[in-house]
Amino acid sequence: MNVDDGIARWRRVADGIRTLAAESDADGGLLPSEAALAERFGVNRHTVRRAIAALAAEGLVHTERGRGTFFRKLPGRLHYPIGTRTRFSENISRQAREPAGRLIQASVEPADARIAAALGLRIGAAVHRMETLHVADGMPLSVSTSWFSVERFPAIVAAYAETGSVSKALEAHGLVDYHRRETRVAAEHVSPADAAHLACPADAIVIVAESLNVDPEGQPMQRSRTRFAADRIELVFAT
């Protein structure tokens, strides 16, 4: 606990307590006393108290004077199956009620080299760029940026805004089947804009999944980059 790495000790103690709570299987369990935690992490009791205060502000723990500090068992991460036919609504609705997609922002822009190559368009061709937020049971799970050819899907934005679902918006263009060709998974610190949409702390982590959806003829039609709140979801690749 002495490395000069720009991370306050109370924050590392807080992270340590968080994993303590996560690894315990008991629900509503009792944490070790502040004195015990201080000794375990090699810090002063006041530092432990600051860590606990931060966790209490997050809602992870609550303290009762004379009794101790209790942690709440957080709901486990939702499973997000990634396969060849992934649909946000279908996947999540098996685990949570009321999945919903909301349009954050949309614009038409010329395709840069990367988007053009992915969608099989010429550079500069008009593409829709849609920012969408995905929520389940009131909890924001992911923010996604998608690109579609304007020529092929002229009304995709309006259709999405109306239905809250990419599948349904594509159906409105006569495309009833499509599948995922490739998914690349990385992880990064959340951007300030995404943190605001996902309602997560500034040092949170997002899993970044970039994928390409193709129609039954193998023609690419949607390029997307989705940022998942890493503390709320895990991706499951079944084989």
Next chain:
Amino acid sequence: MNVDDGIARWRRVADGIRTLAAESDADGGLLPSEAALAERFGVNRHTVRRAIAALAAEGLVHTERGRGTFFRKLPGRLHYPIGTRTRFSENISRQAREPAGRLIQASVEPADARIAAALGLRIGAAVHRMETLHVADGMPLSVSTSWFSVERFPAIVAAYAETGSVSKALEAHGLVDYHRRETRVAAEHVSPADAAHLACPADAIVIVAESLNVDPEGQPMQRSRTRFAADRIELVFAT
């Protein structure tokens, strides 16, 4: 830059400069001056200097008095294909020379409920627990914890230590083919122990991939939990 979140400002400035460098396509480029960076991030010039000192210690930048600070273009993320027959050595050797696995620690322990269920053993059955480090071209890429049944693979640890490869260690037990049944992907802050092995900063991110390998008869034989340095690798799921 004013949130009271226990992360030093110089560290966040350092992260900001890191992404500045990553987003630039120029190689060996010149960073903005310390004064300009201080204004951009809303901090004092000395704070910028401390951030730059940290980056210089990492080898990402170097400064020349009177001229400025230059960054080195880091190699892009390696692609780690995840499929039904993923092998570390084979995958990485297509992109980098000299992939190597090194045994960090090994022990025999009784299987807890989770491991027992995954491997199809009874609770308390002896399992090998192996911590391994995977390196390519001198750069640590991942740390992995694996569990094997002691009864079925009595000499797995010695075989791995000798060959540096799980595939070869399993071959030594007569198992020439196996495949990956499921992979769960999450992302977390790196643990202090893993940060030391991966030689990455304390606030770095790891992609956590938990998977189960099964033999040709469908019998689970290896449970593993791999932590990838998220700034060096991305997982690719081709479908």
Next chain:
DNA sequence: TAGAGTTGTCTATATAACTATACAAGTTGA
């Protein structure tokens, strides 16, 4: 009820982090 164990609060001190200002020393190009 008494005592042991818990959290809450207070004061004090030391160190690290950050800011502010000034100037020296080096580089570049007009």
Next chain:
DNA sequence: TCAACTTGTATAGTTATATAGACAACTCTA
């Protein structure tokens, strides 16, 4: 050479972080 830029260094003051100890307030059990 000179002016305008850059980084390097020094000093000082302020705020945040962490430690140390003492004691009050509260809970539980013997």
